[in-house]
Amino acid sequence: MPKARKQQVSLDDTRHYHCISRCVRRSFLCGRDQYSGKSYEHRRQWVEDRLLSLAKVFAIEVAAYAVMSNHTHLVLYVNVELAKDWDDVEVVSRWHQLFSGNSLTKRFADEEQRDSMESWELDIVKIQAELYRTRLMDISWFMRTLNEYIARKANKEDECTGRFWEGRFRSQALLDEQALLACMAYVDLNPVRSGMAKKPEESKHTSIRRRIQSAKVGKQPALLKSFTSSGGKDDALPCHLNDYLDLVDMTARVMVEGKGHMDDCTPSLLQRLNVEADCWLELTQGFEYQFSHYAGRVDSLKRCGDANQMQRVRGTAAAKRLLG
Incomplete structure (x- = not known):
């Protein structure tokens, strides 16, 4: 029996989630239709542009993506503290970038009209702002705002109606840093694994390409969640960018050359994560199929199961075999 979305996404368990959306039609979401010969490649840019624009509005950061x-594959981080720091004016302003709101919130957004509002009107707006704040840090609302926009645009281009996506997105809770980094690498290496690109830096419409381009000039992408750095944020990704890029590069080389295993120069990041090289390769070639709704080490799965009063958490066998 499927798990309710509210049970799959619990910020008490983790702030990191892997989200997958699949297209329902015979013709590709963004590729070339082998029957008609028509190319839909431009739609990949639609998805990437919409995704990164939503990251500016929501209290949700993008850690990795591949179109x-x-x-599509996304690794998202819910920044609860950021949303709580917004005042009501900020919340309403952000909401109005995506939705029309109502007559009271429109007046509230206008500084001149706000000063003339009655106290009871301000009370109603405050309640509405809290609802908006909750939605702006909700992964379901984020994915809805992304996928619905793309579906409408694609339907208009195809001059048709009906469902564009297979159904609601699938999500996996990433419970610890081992699961998080393995999932990010799995997402970043999707084009390499599928043969769409030979190198990570050649894989278009991916986070890894954007990170590599920024790294060449000594920076991290402004629209992606940052890796740990001296003087960086406390909630940054749990390793240094160079370590992650080295690990992804070596993993990609193994995939392309078909070696089946890593050489003796295993990156130090794997050693710190306490993950065997062969297990890492297996994780990065099929992460979404190794785990169900929750992904992480055995102790992380047990802790999550106890907190949610679950008798059994699926994926324990894979966690024991692949993550130690």
Whole structure:
């Protein structure tokens, strides 16, 4: 029996989630239709642009993404503290960038009209702002705002109606840093694994390409969640960018050359994560299929299961075999 979305996404368990959306039609979401010969490649840019624009509005940061031919992979982080720091004016302003709001919130957004509002009107707006704040740090609302926009735009281009996506997105809770980094690498290497690119830096419409381009000039992408750095944020990704890029590069080389295993120069990041090289390769070639709704080490899965009063958490066998 499927788990309710509210049970799959619990910020008490983790702030990091892997989200997958798949296209329902025979013709590709963004590739070339082998029957008609028509190319839909431009739609990949639609997805990437919309995704990064939403990251500016929501209290949700993008850690990794890959826009494939008929599906998308995202690794998202819910920044609860950021949303709580917004005042009501900020919340309403952000909401109005995506939705129309109502007559009271429109007046509240206008500084001159706000000063003339009655106290009871301000009370109603305050309640509405809290609802907006909750939605702006809700992964379901984020994915809805992304996928619905793309579906409408694609339907208009195709001059048709009906469902564009297979259904609601699938999500996996990433419970610890081992699961998080393995999932990010899995997402970043999707184009390499599928043969769409030979190198990570050549894989278009992915976070890894954007990170590599920024790293060449000594920076991290402003629209992506940053890796740990001296004087960086406390909630940054749990390793240094160079370590992650080295690990992804070596993993990609193994995939392309078909070696089946890593050489003796295993990156130090794997050693710190306490993950065997062969297990890492297996994780980065099929992460979403190794785990169900929750992904992490055995102790993380047990802790999550106890907190949610679950008798059994699926994925324990894979966690024991692959993550130690």
